[in-house]
Amino acid sequence: MGKRFLRYYLQVLSVLQQAGVDERRRVYLRGQATETQRHKIARAFAGDYG
Incomplete structure (x- = not known):
């Protein structure tokens, strides 16, 4: 998994x-x-979906 998605992966986890x-x-x-x-x-985690 690239660093690009690490933050979001941890939130999903x-x-x-x-x-x-x-x-x-x-x-x-x-x-x-x-x-x-x-x-x-x-x-979604960045708030782009309302």
Whole structure:
């Protein structure tokens, strides 16, 4: 994972942990994320979606 998405990845990780998503499921989900999805997540956490 590039530095570009690290901040947003950590925010998503925190949300998933708070929701009770276990490590195995997080690893699976991380492996499924596309570049487009990473951009959307970054934009959402940056407040670009209202």
